[in-house]
Amino acid sequence: MFEISEYTVLARQINATLTGKTIRAGELGNSPHKFVWYNRTHEEFAELTQGKTVGLARAQGRWLSIQLEPGYVLLFGECGGKILFHPAGSPLPVKYHLLIHFEDGSALSATTQMWGAMELYEAGMEQERQYIKGMLPTPLDPAFTFDYFNHLIDELLQGQKRSAKSLLTQEQTIPGLGNSSAQDILFRARIGPRRALAEFSPGQRRDLYNAIVDVVGEIIAGGGRNDESDLFGQPGGYVRSMDSAAAGKPCPECGATVQKMQYLGGACYFCPNCQQ
Ligand SMILES: [Zn+2]
Structure with missing residues (x-):
């Protein structure tokens, strides 16, 4: 399972690698998994992510949010498994729970081993989600004195x-x-x-x-x-x-x-x- 430290590392790497990339096509999983929590249908996810640009990623507890501008946030939470960047021309995973193709030919995939949330929210609404809303200070927050x-x-x-x-x-x-x-x-x-x-x-x-x-x-x-x-x-x-x-x-x-x-x-x- 990813914990706050792994999500923080992933957020930093996403900010250094994916910021500014434009989404050509977003897909939810091709490998059915009853413990992956989605909040969108395949069609909605594809339609809402197309043409969006990757903005800031950040970790909050065991959750990772990635701004998809304008107006949306991709949220991963409580996941184990892999969240991977694929440079243009490199092989993509055969099975995945989420896959985003960028205009430049690179891609981002996510697969989870046990369970996890992979959700798309209107920006700001992710802060209303159960477990994020009202979250106590994490060990990385200044309030954690x-x-x-x-x-x-x-x-x-x-x-x-x-x-x-x-x-x-x-x-x-x-x-x-x-x-x-x-x-x-x-x-x-x-x-x-x-x-x-x-x-x-x-x-x-x-x-x-x-x-x-x-x-x-x-x-x-x-x-x-x-x-x-x-x-x-x-x-x-x-x-x-x-x-x-x-x-x-x-x-x-x-x-x-x-x-x-x-x-x-x-x-x-x-x-x-x-x-x-
Ligand atoms: Zn000892």
Whole structure:
């Protein structure tokens, strides 16, 4: 799944590569997939995208918007898979969930592995979409300060009991994070996935905040995670410390065996010694 870091890398690459290109023809998928959410028919999508020019792309949490000027926004959200640029003359994917041909012969394709939204809105209406409207500050927003984070935890303590992993991966409390980056964030903060928020020390709140900001920044600086592709089909340069490859091997910090457990809808990888 793309998280905020991968979408930020994609947005930057789109801004450097696609801005100003004019759409010759836009198509929704030729490969039916019941977990791809479209909000247009094939005919509407083709008609509304033809002749539009690519404007600014930006990431908001686990959503990527691309202005199609005048007047429209292409929105990808909650996707895994690939969003790829194809230079003129290069082969196009046989199966895709969205394909845009540009006047200069280049193209953009999107395919998703599990699910995802690929929608076209009148500009501004995408901000009204469920999950975007009312989105809390993401780790890349100026509003995501330590004070904000501290208050967020205080507020969550009034509600249902939640754990460290839940804070990072459930209900988009911190939009843009997901199961992949959460493993490294928790390892960096030396906090176990099941640790209850109520048990955090003031120091642990600070450590977790710093780990969120640092890991998100490092994944972006690395061009995304190495298990995801960028706009050019290249893997990112960020290698996770805690993932399936680490399970059963020595912790890079202390040498204890890295454990795997199923918890909250996905596997967790953690060091039982470093992460309390
Ligand atoms: Zn360790």
